[in-house]
Amino acid sequence: MSIPLAYNLRNMVVRKTTTIMTALGIALTVAVLLSILAMVNGLRATLSTTGDPLHVLILRKGSTSEIVSNFQRSTYQDLKFKTGIARGKDGQPLASLEVVTVVNLAATEGGEGTNVTVRGLQPAGIEMRRGVHLTAGRWFQDGHREVVVGKPVVDRYPEAGIGKKVRFGRGDWEVVGVIDAGNGAQGSEIWGDLNQIAADLQRLDVLSSALVEATDPVTAHALINDINNDQRLNMTAESEQEYYEAQTTSAAPIEFIGIFVAVIMAVGSSFAAMNTMYAAVARRAREIGTLRVLGFSRFSILSSFFVESVLLSGLGGLLGCLLVLPLNGVTTGIGNANFAETAFNFHVSPGIMAGGIVFAIILGSVGGLFPARMASRKEILTALRET
DSSP states (O other), X not given: OOOOHHHHHHHHHHTHHHHHHHHHHHHHXXXXXXXXXXXXXXXXXXXXXXXXXXXXXXXXXXXXXXXXXXXXXXXXXXXXXXXXXXXXXXXXXXXXXXXXXXXXXXXXXXXXXXXXXXXXXXXXXXXXXXXXXXXXXXXXXTTSXXXXXXXXXXXXXXXXXXXXXXXXXXXXXXXXXXXXXXXSGGGGEEEEEHXXXXXXXXXXXXXXXXXXXXXXXXHHHHHXXXXXXXXXXXXXEEEHHHHHHHGGGGGHHHHHHHXXXXXXXXXXXXXXXXXXXXXXXXXXXXXXXHHHHTTOOHHHHHHHXXXXXXXXXXXXXXXXXXXXXXXXXXXXXXXXXXXXXXEEEOOOOHHHHHHHHHHHHHHHHHHHHHHHHHHHTOOHHHHHHOO
16 A cells, blocks of 8 residues: 555645755756756757758868968959859859958957958848848948848847947948848858958958858768869868857856856755655654554555655746746857857757756755665554654
């Protein structure tokens, strides 16, 4: 015969102070773990939605990012007419020669500011990035010191709003529009006319990269192989999607540190749950003896105390999820391969919360097993004599 679950629930309510303190300790452990996972999940979601499977990014051979790549205009002329590149609305190849640099912007909270990517691109570069659209103002004009700025940049850096000026190169650039890239990484960039930015940076002939669009996925793969095998170009081509997915490695150290801290806290929380259950066994010795007299088996006693520990930790897991929920949608940033910042939102998904609750239950299971075993092994007369 098993002990009713109501017995455990009543004990948790009667000893509410101990229950709350233990649950909060587990909740904090779960909240630390979930906050790290939500941050990494948000970054991965941003970078995974940035690339287009039809887009091919071309860098100088040996370069790991656009900021360190050198791309000659003469090479671009040989590249853009390769077989398999799609045509735009004007009938020209969908290929964009681009230059990338960084500018330091001061955040709202002050300090030294953060590096933000500045990209000079051609009209085809805007046409290819179909997930990016203008939400305020207008597009920059060719040959003018004008830029459009990603919405997350405007939200975090007031000096980058419409009508204001951003200084880089040889002078000030007027912000004339705001772009929205959804969850894409382009929302963390500043865009302007390729030739004007290249002239200001004194990089008229040596630029950063090229982006081309293939007609279909099979052609994209063939185009990548063609460019990589072309000895004249001395270039490396890869899918834009793969390029951005590779940047998730920047979150790996943070994820490792967060999980390491959570594991250390988990050990402490396990001991806290264990101490709570040991104290409960000591306080309820006569109850245990009475239950044995009433005919409940040792296994029933063990199961009851084990279930109570699991319930306690499950409560802590739920509290941990509630503590981390306000982070959902909060914008933050992390350094990328271009030595600039990529803005993204914390993403607390149902899967992450479910994982947090399972994590808490595991803590409670580990912490409750030994006290439950001790309770089940108490002799009836000894338990009844204890005070």
